[in-house]
Amino acid sequence: MQTRNRRRRLLALSFAFSLLAVACTSGTDTSVLGNGTPDTSEEVPDPQPGGELATFSYESTDGSMNFIEERRGTPVVLNFFANWCPACIAEMPDFESVHQKTKGEVDFIGLALQSPADAVAALVEDTGVTYEVGVDQNGDLFKLLGGLGMPTTVFIDADGQITSVHSGQLTADSLESVIDDELLS
Numbered sequence: 495m496q497t498r499n500r501r502r503r504l505l506a507l508s509f510a511f512s513l514l515a516v517a518c519t520s521g522t523d524t525s526v527l528g529n530g531t532p533d534t535s536e537e538v539p540d541p542q543p544g545g546e547l548a549t550f551s552y553e554s555t556d557g558s559m560n561f562i563e564e565r566r567g568t569p570v571v572l573n574f575f576a577n578w579c580p581a582c583i584a585e586m587p588d589f590e591s592v593h594q595k596t597k598g599e600v601d602f603i604g605l606a607l608q609s610p611a612d613a614v615a616a617l618v619e620d621t622g623v624t625y626e627v628g629v630d631q632n633g634d635l636f637k638l639l640g641g642l643g644m645p646t647t648v649f650i651d652a653d654g655q656i657t658s659v660h661s662g663q664l665t666a667d668s669l670e671s672v673i674d675d676e677l678l679s
Contacts, residue, residue, distance in 0.1 A: 548570075548654050548655070549562065549563060549654070550562050550638065552605055552629075552635055553629050553630075553631075554626065554627075554628045554629075555614065555615070555627055555628060560628065563654065565601055566652070569600045569651050569673070569677035570600070570601045570603060570649075570650040571589070571593075571602045571647060571650075571669070572603045572605065572639070572648040572649075572650060573602070573603070573604045573605070573646075573648075574606075574630065574636050574645060574646045574648075575604055575605070575606060575607065575617075575644070575645050576606060576645075577609040577613040577616075577617050578608070581645055581663040582663075583617065583621065584663060585645060585664055586617075586621040587621055587622065588664065589602060589604070589623070589625070589664075590621065590623050591666050592666050592669045592670055592673065593624070595670070596673060596678075599678065600673055600677060600678070601625075603625065603626050604626070605627075605629065605635065606630065606631075607630050607631075607633055607636055607644065608631065608633065609629070609631075611629070614629065639656070640659045641659070641661065643662065645662070645663060645664075646661045647659070647660045648660075649672060649673075649676050651676065652677070657677065658672065658676060660672070
């Protein structure tokens with residue numbers, strides 16, 4: 495009887511972890527997060543080192559448009575997050591910590607994907623994030639920059655080149671390492 499209960503608990507725990515993994519790698523609209531097959535209907539920049547210059551705009555939470563070209567001369571860490579993604583929420587305080595350490599050297603931008611404005615505002619307040627936050631409601635920019643799962647972080651050097659795209663949670667240490675190796679070296 496005890497073995498049967500242990501198996502049930504392990505099965506339930508396995509199922510819960512599977513659901514958590516799915517929640518962070520897919521949204522309600524699978525076309526936003528992709529199915530692993532590139533969309534060849536439109537030209538997109540190669541998100542690899544030496545690829546196209548990052549030339550895009552994004553909407554801030556106040557509805558104004560911002561252009562990444564205006565940040566030339568300063569490296570950028572662009573983080574896609576969602577209020578429905580536990581890994582996204584877990585990494586936000588680490589991003590804030592590194593943002594505070596690199597202020598003036600690296601710009602941080604967080605873009606909420608498929609998240610209602612009130613949920614984004616509440617999440618920003620709860621996590622203590624002070625860097626710029628915007629929205630990518632339809633996921634167009636997420637797809638354009640090679641996002642595959644949540645969270646996704648795009649590293650852009652001071653010349654506007656995309657140096658790398660990372661899918662998955664980053665810790666403060668791993669984030670600092672990428673910044674040191676790719677953006678500040």
